[in-house]
Amino acid sequence: MPKMKTISGAKKRFKLTGTGKIKRKxxxxxxxxxxxxxxxxxxxxxxxxVAKSDQSNVKAMLTI
Numbered sequence: 001m002p003k004m005k006t007i008s009g010a011k012k013r014f015k016l017t018g019t020g021k022i023k024r025k026x027x028x029x030x031x032x033x034x035x036x037x038x039x040x041x042x043x044x045x046x047x048x049x050v051a052k053s054d055q056s057n058v059k060a061m062l063t064i
Contacts, residue, residue, distance in 0.1 A: 004063040005063070006061070006062055006063050007061040007062070009061075010061035010062050011062060013025065014050070014058055014062060016062075016064070021049050021050075022049065022050040022055060022058050022059070022062075023047045023049060024048050024049065024050050025047060025048075026043075026044040026045075026046070026048055027044075028044060029041065029044040029045070
């Protein structure tokens with residue numbers, strides 16, 4: 001049987017933590033930033049974690 005391929009879009013967007021959680025970036029921080037407040041942009045900078053309901057789908061895309 002052939003090897004499972006990782007979805008390349010997923011490997012660019014998600015990272016694993018040491019405890020096995022999946023990190024993700026926030027959306028809405030690429031353009032049209034003039035109408036967003038400084039606080040809003042600052043809070044979008046930090047990494048978030050993937051919700052439990054989506055973790056199985058992301059792990060399948062990453063072939064974990």
